Amino acid sequence: MGIITVLWEKWTEFKRDFYKITLAAMITPLLYIMVFGFGIQITSHGEPYLYFLIPGLVAMSTMNGSFGAVAQNMSVQRLYEKALDQVMVSPTPLWQFILGQIIGGSLRGMYAAVIILILTGPIRTPLVFNGLSFLIMFLNGMVFSTIGITLSFMAKSHTDAPRFSSYIIVPMSFLCNTFVSTDQMPGGFRQFIGALPLSQASAMIRSISHGEAITWYGIPILLAYLVVFSAISFLFVYKKNNL
Amino acid sequence: MIELKNLTKKFGDFYAVDHLNLKVETGEFLGLLGANGAGKTTTISMICTVLLPTEGEVIIDGEKLDRRASDVKRKLSVITQEYSMRQDMTLEEVMEYQGRLYHMKKKDIKEKTEELFAFADLSEHRRKTVRHLSGGMKRKLMVCRALLTDPEIMLLDEPTAGMDAIARRQMWSLLRRLNERNITIILTTHYIEEAQALCDRIALIDKGKLDIVGPPQELIDGLGKYAVDLIEEEDVVSHYFNDRDQAIEYLTGMDGKTVMRETSLEDVFIERIGKRISG
Numbered sequence: 215m216g217i218i219t220v221l222w223e224k225w226t227e228f229k230r231d232f233y234k235i236t237l238a239a240m241i242t243p244l245l246y247i248m249v250f251g252f253g254i255q256i257t258s259h260g261e262p263y264l265y266f267l268i269p270g271l272v273a274m275s276t277m278n279g280s281f282g283a284v285a286q287n288m289s290v291q292r293l294y295e296k297a298l299d300q301v302m303v304s305p306t307p308l309w310q311f312i313l314g315q316i317i318g319g320s321l322r323g324m325y326a327a328v329i330i331l332i333l334t335g336p337i338r339t340p341l342v343f344n345g346l347s348f349l350i351m352f353l354n355g356m357v358f359s360t361i362g363i364t365l366s367f368m369a370k371s372h373t374d375a376p377r378f379s380s381y382i383i384v385p386m387s388f389l390c391n392t393f394v395s396t397d398q399m400p401g402g403f404r405q406f407i408g409a410l411p412l413s414q415a416s417a418m419i420r421s422i423s424h425g426e427a428i429t430w431y432g433i434p435i436l437l438a439y440l441v442v443f444s445a446i447s448f449l450f451v452y453k454k455n456n457l
Numbered sequence: 458m459i460e461l462k463n464l465t466k467k468f469g470d471f472y473a474v475d476h477l478n479l480k481v482e483t484g485e486f487l488g489l490l491g492a493n494g495a496g497k498t499t500t501i502s503m504i505c506t507v508l509l510p511t512e513g514e515v516i517i518d519g520e521k522l523d524r525r526a527s528d529v530k531r532k533l534s535v536i537t538q539e540y541s542m543r544q545d546m547t548l549e550e551v552m553e554y555q556g557r558l559y560h561m562k563k564k565d566i567k568e569k570t571e572e573l574f575a576f577a578d579l580s581e582h583r584r585k586t587v588r589h590l591s592g593g594m595k596r597k598l599m600v601c602r603a604l605l606t607d608p609e610i611m612l613l614d615e616p617t618a619g620m621d622a623i624a625r626r627q628m629w630s631l632l633r634r635l636n637e638r639n640i641t642i643i644l645t646t647h648y649i650e651e652a653q654a655l656c657d658r659i660a661l662i663d664k665g666k667l668d669i670v671g672p673p674q675e676l677i678d679g680l681g682k683y684a685v686d687l688i689e690e691e692d693v694v695s696h697y698f699n700d701r702d703q704a705i706e707y708l709t710g711m712d713g714k715t716v717m718r719e720t721s722l723e724d725v726f727i728e729r730i731g732k733r734i735s736g
Binding site for chain 2: 291453456
């Protein structure tokens with residue numbers, strides 16, 4: 215019930231800000247496609263770089279869409295609007311509220327990814343996106359929603375959310391298998407970057423898009439992040455002294 | 458019944474609420490009064506579970522209140538000092554969100570919203586977003602939202618702050634009617650005459666500690682029913698008497714400008730809290 219309430223709240227927000235949300239989800243990836251995909255005519259592993267880039271952008275969009283939908287929104291609700299107080303005092307179980315945020319955030323990430331797929335649709339590529347790709351996108355969105363929730367509970371002011379984005383999301387966008395393969399990173403750093411959730415999601419979506427098998431450990435790694443950050447989110451909402 | 462048992466909240470080394478013990482009977486209207494920073498809002502926030510106590514507990518109808526206690530929280534409704542609601546939602550959406558959070562049926566939410574909006578004169582603004590409302594209208598919306606869920610206990614943290622005199626009187630009348638329906642109300646306010654007019658009992662809080670609790674008249678009688686003010690150049694010195702004749706005798710014996718009047722709750726507040734603050 216509480217999950218549906220949060221999804222309803224996210225849906226009203228989505229309907230109200232439809233054009234803003236859609237435009238925001240389009241602009242950055244579109245610029246990357248224009249500059250790196252069309253502007254710099256390069257090949258990667260013997261094929262157009264665009265084939266490498268598109269799956270990475272899809273994964274990155276799920277991250278940005280989910281994190282943005284949850285972190286910014288929750289920080290403002292908690293610290294500026296104080297609207298979270300109303301949830302705290304209500305009988306809606308807080309785990310349902312958090313789960314609703316995770317699912318709602320992930321759906322927003324999926325929406326951003328679908329926009330990329332629509333935008334790149336006219337480009338004739340052999341890339342394949344199937345049910346498993348969408349499952350990975352959803353899982354990746356859930357991971358970044360939980361990270362968004364965790365950081366929004368750690369935020370001390372509502373301006374912290376964009377800062378967290380600069381510290382965490384922007385570096386991941388560039389380093390985690392979106393524009394360049396993590397294989398090209400120096401040893402040590404490569405393993406660290408490779409273990410981050412976006413690197414795993416990008417690698418898996420890319421493998422599927424190229425008709426290759428995904429690594430066996432990709433999904434367990436994403437699930438591990440999901441479990442850890444969900445646990446932290448639940449811990450915060452139930453145990454944090456001053457919400 | 459609400460029981461606050463040793464309720465304590467520390468921020469670092471500072472005790473915002475210091476081992477507060479208080480019982481509020483079902484259907485009672487209790488006023489929490491105190492100077493700025495006395496711990497009134499912190500107490501309300503702990504009853505709302507937004508803040509967790511450092512020590513002690515809140516018991517409602519025999520059950521311990523915490524963030525998991527959905528059945529207990531179902532009984533509560535709060536009007537906070539700040540406009541705690543989504544600013545980008547319309548008035549209708551605010552009400553629907555509240556109803557959904559309290560597991561109400563959509564039909565009931567709709568009917569009750571109509572009724573409350575009509576009562577609060579908000580019907581024509583129902584499709585406006587909250588951020589486009591005036592302060593007074595936001596307050597009214599908060600009242601509607603709090604009443605939507607038929608609460609058994611209402612926590613009101615300065616509900617009339619920023620309201621004009623007419624709106625405040627309307628709010629008083631509403632609160633009286635709610636209390637007549639056996640709703641337990643805990644009210645914090647800076648308007649002492651408001652507390653005196655509405656509350657069955659007053660709890661004075663000073664630096665997080667309970668100073669005194671009792672019915673307004675009992676607190677006034679404790680000080681003396683009659684006050685004689687001696688108006689000096691820069692100050693007013695008040696003397697209190699329970700016997701009218703004694704007050705008159707004192708008054709007639711004084712030189713300078715003097716006024717005799719009935720003691721008010723504000724006098725109790727000034728004598729007990731104000732003088733400690735001003736040293």
